[in-house]
Amino acid sequence: MTLILRGTTYYLKRRVPSRYQGVETRPWLVISLKTDSRLEAEAKAAAVWDQTCQGWEARLKGQADDALVRFEAARDLAQAHGFRFAKAPQVARQPLDEILDRVDAARGPGGNLLKADAVAVLGLTDPPAITVSEALNIFWVLTEERTHGKDTNQLRIWRNQRKRAVTNFIDIAGDIPLASITRDHMLDFRQWWWERIRDEGMTANSANKDISALVNILRTVNEMKRLRVDLPVGKLAFSEGEQNTRLPFSNDWIRTVLLKPGVLDGLNDQARDILLALINTGCRPAEIAGLRPHHILLGHKVPHISIEPDGRTLKTVYSRRKIPLLGVSLNAMRRHPEGFPRYQVSGSLSAVVNKFLRENDLMETPAHSMYGLRHSFEDRMLAAGVDERIRADLMGHKLQRERYGVGAPLETSAAIISQVALSYDAPDAHASSY
Incomplete structure (x- = not known):
């Protein structure tokens, strides 16, 4: 890692690693550290290089076939440029100075906009259409810590409860994208459970467990994948009243x-x-x-x-x-x-x-x-x-x-x-x- 002084400003000069040559056309990178202090430049250099590498990693990730991976890459690339990812309409509502800063961040060495960077900092991509069944598969990966220490039977019970909740919802509403779930879908699901309580002797407790499991899956994926979908899942539980307790033997x-x-x-x-x-x-x-x-x-x-x-x-x-x-x-x-x-x-x-x-x-x-x-x-x-x-x-x-x-x-x-x-x-x- 080399520091060079141009005028009164220190710059970081470093060769681009071969790993990133597919997403960075320059063989060498020269980055302003925006300081005239050698000590400050030395302190900033490592962090600036790490941030640059994060941006390259995000560009590599953005070449994936998976839509969710590409969306996450755009979010990471925006962060590498120092911006919080936001959709284009939200970016457009920001102060003019920030919008111009975002545009400048997306420019390459010749001043032209870089497609991947522009998509990231200007919010020109939408969250992928993850369906309810896909959300369940993602949920398993996101919640590994919740099953740590469970034995085979405990894990089977934990997973089956959530599989059952998703299957029940799909039977009612279809395997729709999370962003397409409406309040009507959730109320239809609740109504289906009410009819089972009324006609089949199912308990409110069973219904609430099923609804809670589904809602937790949807919320976990939405939050941890930062999809920013407005999920209409509030106030669905049934009043359980007097609980059925297990009777003691005399x-x-x-x-x-x-x-x-x-x-x-x-x-x-x-x-x-x-x-x-x-x-x-x-x-x-x-x-x-x-x-x-x-x-x-x-x-x-x-x-x-x-x-x-x-x-x-x-x-x-x-x-x-x-x-x-x-x-x-x-x-x-x-x-x-x-x-x-x-x-x-x-x-x-x-x-x-x-x-x-x-x-x-x-x-x-x-x-x-x-x-x-x-x-x-x-x-x-x-x-x-x-x-x-x-x-x-x-x-x-x-x-x-x-x-x-x-x-x-x-x-x-x-x-x-x-x-x-x-x-x-x-x-x-x-x-x-x-």
Whole structure:
């Protein structure tokens, strides 16, 4: 990098790298650093050269076949010239001095306008017509950080929810460009969901999740790709009213029906013991299914499991916890000290267990599901007068006040759970099938 002094002004002189010879006709570049100070010129030279290279990179990018890449290149080239990219009508509304500065920036060595530079600084290009399905493909790339740490099953669920939302919208409105989405399209989508709620028994919660997923995809692509499309996506959610909560199984039902010897023999052994592990831990089914061998500490003074973000993500930051094992849950985990590989990355656990319970009249009501065992555990702790902090820690819930300290030790938690843990009414020998 060479500095030369012409009169009282320093210039940067440097050979154009071969990489850029297709977008820069001059073999050498001489750029004014606009200073008569050698020290200031030395300080400015590297930044000026970097900005020049950014402009060349943008010109190279502008030769791509992909319309989105070319649009991004125009935006980058405008920035390299020191201007914020704006469409031509917006440029025309700027003060005359800025418009003239933009025109000057687009001139080449001979004073003629350079096409790529003029397109960039004068806003002579429109955002590409990205369709809704194309937006989904772009969304996957833009949001890699959101799926970091998710296991295969969590990733499948996350992606399928968004695929489903896009498919539903396309079925209603077509695979149209983002810039063509109107308020009518969004209201038609909302109406379609209302008819499913009204006629098919779908919930407002399901509709809102679908609408929210679609809106998030559209907004993310629009914002991160700087398309500046005015998306008409506000105020679409349904009022959810009273939420349908998962009903807890009664203690009598668990004892006399679910823990009746042999009643669960028709389930495969891993699904059966996950169900039994839920009874005295209050875990989410996926938390038990996702346990790795080093999360199952049966040889500890207090046998327990450790719910960790290891090979997967947890539902919330509060979900990370240690839970003592007692009663039927301890027996179940002793039979599976290596965990439950069949369901670690499979999303079929709930479907398998719930289908079995329904087909064998083991659901307390038609509204029950396996997840209700988690709520039963919490209800038993509440009835036993267990402190709110300990309940929240064991359930992996957010505490509705400031959380101090590290919480109760395992010995204390085990003593508390022993008050509410359920076991077989019959001796272990009688319950040997479990």
